[in-house]
Amino acid sequence: MLWDSRSAMTGSPVIRKTMVFVLIALFLGQYGAGMYDLVFSNFLRDAHHLNAEERGFLELPRELPGILTLFVTSALFFMNEVRIASVACLLMTAGMLVLSRLDDACSMWTLSAWIMLVSLGQHILMGTIDSIVMHTARPENRSLRLGQMKALGTAASLLGALVVWIKWKFNTSFGVDFTVTALVCLVAALFLSRVKTPVFPKRRGWRECFMFRKRYKVYYSLEILHGIRKQLYLTFGFWLMVSTLQQSPTQMGRTLLLAGVIGLVTQPLIGWSIKKYGERNVTIFDSIALSLLCLAYAFAPSVLSHQWAVGVVTACFVLDNLLFAMGMARSTYVARISEKPEDISSCIYTGIAVNHVASIAYGIIGGLIWTYTGGPQAVFLIGGLATVGAGLVARKMEKGTILPTPVA
Numbered sequence: 001m002l003w004d005s006r007s008a009m010t011g012s013p014v015i016r017k018t019m020v021f022v023l024i025a026l027f028l029g030q031y032g033a034g035m036y037d038l039v040f041s042n043f044l045r046d047a048h049h050l051n052a053e054e055r056g057f058l059e060l061p062r063e064l065p066g067i068l069t070l071f072v073t074s075a076l077f078f079m080n081e082v083r084i085a086s087v088a089c090l091l092m093t094a095g096m097l098v099l100s101r102l103d104d105a106c107s108m109w110t111l112s113a114w115i116m117l118v119s120l121g122q123h124i125l126m127g128t129i130d131s132i133v134m135h136t137a138r139p140e141n142r143s144l145r146l147g148q149m150k151a152l153g154t155a156a157s158l159l160g161a162l163v164v165w166i167k168w169k170f171n172t173s174f175g176v177d178f179t180v181t182a183l184v185c186l187v188a189a190l191f192l193s194r195v196k197t198p199v200f201p202k203r204r205g206w207r208e209c210f211m212f213r214k215r216y217k218v219y220y221s222l223e224i225l226h227g228i229r230k231q232l233y234l235t236f237g238f239w240l241m242v243s244t245l246q247q248s249p250t251q252m253g254r255t256l257l258l259a260g261v262i263g264l265v266t267q268p269l270i271g272w273s274i275k276k277y278g279e280r281n282v283t284i285f286d287s288i289a290l291s292l293l294c295l296a297y298a299f300a301p302s303v304l305s306h307q308w309a310v311g312v313v314t315a316c317f318v319l320d321n322l323l324f325a326m327g328m329a330r331s332t333y334v335a336r337i338s339e340k341p342e343d344i345s346s347c348i349y350t351g352i353a354v355n356h357v358a359s360i361a362y363g364i365i366g367g368l369i370w371t372y373t374g375g376p377q378a379v380f381l382i383g384g385l386a387t388v389g390a391g392l393v394a395r396k397m398e399k400g401t402i403l404p405t406p407v408a
Contacts, residue, residue, distance in 0.1 A: 022082055025191035026129060026149075027156050029089045032185040033122050034157030035177065036096060038164050038256055041238040042249045043174045048104050048111065051371070055243075059235055059363025061112035065120035066356025069127060070349050072120065081135070081345065085128040086192035091121030092185040100178035121185075127352050129153070130328075131345040134335045140275075142335055146328045147271015151264050154325075158260030165253035172249075216347055219334045221393045222283065223351040226327060227358030228386040229290060233320045235363055236370070236379050237297065241317060244301050244376065245310050255314055259321040267325045279329040279336075280397040286326040287391030293320055294384030298377040337398055362386075 044050045044058065076084050095118030102111060129149060137145035164177065212220075241247045241255070274282050293316045300312040334347045366379045 022132065022192070022195060023149075023152065025089075025188045025195070026085065026125075026132075027152055028184050028188035028191070029085065029092070029125055029156075030129075030153040031156035031160050032089075032092060032096070032181040032188065033125065034153070035160030035164060035181045035184075036092075036118065036122075037234075038157075038161055038253060039174060039177050039249055041242045042252065043099075043177075045242055047174050054108070055235070055239055055367060057364055057367060058108075058112065058115065059231070059367070060360055061116040062119045063356045063360040063363055065116055065123045066359060067353045068120060069123045069356075070353040072124060073127065073345075073349050081128045081131045082192055082195065085125055085132070086189045088121040088124035088128065089185045089189035089192060091124070092118050093121075093182045093189060095119075095121065096178045096182035096185065100175040100182065123352060123356070127345075127349050130331045130348050134331065134344050134348075135341070139335075143271045143274035143328065143332045144268070145271070146332060147268040147274075147325070150271070150325045150328060151267040154260050154263040154267055158257060158264070161253045161256040161260060165250055165257060168248075168250045168253065212350065215337065215339070216334060218393060218396050218398075219330060219337075219347065219351060220354050222330055222390055223355040224358045225386050225390040225393065226330070227355040227360075228362045228383055229390065230355070230359055231362045231366060232290075232294065232297070232380060232383040233317075233324060236366055236376060236383075237317055237320060239370075240297065240301065240313060240376050245306070245313060247310070255317060256321070259318040262318065263322055263325065266322050270325050271328065274329050274332055278399065279333040280394055280399060282326055282329045283394035283397065284391045286323055286329075287387050287394065289323055290320070290387040291384050291391075293323075294380045294387065298380035298384075302375065302377070333397060 041055075044055060050058065073084060076087065079087070095114045095116075098114045099111075099118065102114070130146065133146045133149050134142060160181075163180075167176070238252075241252060247255070270282070296312055296316045300316070301309045303309075304312060330351070331348060334351065335344050338344050338347060362383075366382075369378050369382070370376060
């Protein structure tokens with residue numbers, strides 16, 4: 001039996017006032033994470049001179065924290081989601097400060113260790129944001145609120161892209177980039193550690209954080225396939241732009257600035273479309289659109305002239321960024337079918353873990369394929385098959401609607 005939607009924490013003026021401070025802190029945390037992601041591929045290419053194979057293997061320490069997140073949040077079962085978000089920002093702060101001081105003489109092991117620490121903070125923050133929204137929004141408005149939250153994150157990344165774009169016209173130091181992002185994340189951590197928080201459903205022990213049930217198998221299958229899809233954008237899409245098409249941090253900043261401006265409008269609309277058309281239809285549409293983008297990624301650099309290839313891949317990159325927000329349908333789906341409130345956070349963290357098992361595997365395999373086939377075609381074509389598979393799995397999603405919460 002599904003839990004009663006009327007038990008959700010909604011409508012309280014105290015909660016609304018508290019959430020203003022939480023949202024400010026999460027905005028700062030996402031600004032720091034977004035700015036870090038923006039310069040990350042250029043940092044590896046220009047400061048540490050990595051090739052495609054090394055870049056693919058570096059996805060292991062970058063994506064492994066997605067699995068470790070499940071164990072870390074289990075150990076922190078006595079904390080609520082806002083306090084866990086504070087810990088996440090502290091981890092990002094520590095990792096970025098060290099990365100700002102590393103030079104190209106450091107070993108791959110040292111580089112990997114600190115990248116892993118930053119990534120652990122990012123992945124924990126990712127899960128807590130969805131969980132906070134699921135627990136504090138009215139059930140019938142979850143997709144709308146999650147869309148607004150994604151737009152807030154996009155605004156944070158947009159600000160980061162703007163700062164990088166302007167800053168790189170005057171200063172090209174990656175150390176400055178990482179130092180600034182570390183300080184921003186530190187401020188976010190202080191905010192989140194001090195603010196009074198809503199009462200979240202309590203987990204009685206660390207075992208409750210592991211949620212493997214047959215009821216959620218479709219959700220976990222979608223997360224596994226999304227782990228492969230995610231690499232097409234976060235790793236190989238960026239690498240295609242930076243390495244194959246030789247885009248500078250300034251150009252990447254301009255591209256993400258464009259994607260961010262468009263995303264501010266489209267992400268709330270995606271939240272609205274999930275509410276109107278349902279998670280199933282939105283996920284199937286996402287699969288079809290991504291399959292077409294994969295074809296363009298695969299063949300544009302080899303078939304078109306350099307100038308046209310840059311234009312087409314940039315357009316695909318922007319659209320890929322926008323479609324990424326459709327992943328919120330998975331979070332609202334698992335919240336809708338959850339049997340009790342405590343299951344939501346556990347399912348989300350477990351989903352992140354299985355997502356990253358696939359993500360790590362395809363990051364390494366994709367890097368090898370790119371290196372030994374001499375180009376991106378096979379990497380994106382295999383990824384396209386994964387997106388088709390996600391569409392087929394989405395057809396098995398439970399249909400249903402959420403009735404509005406009665407007003408007391």
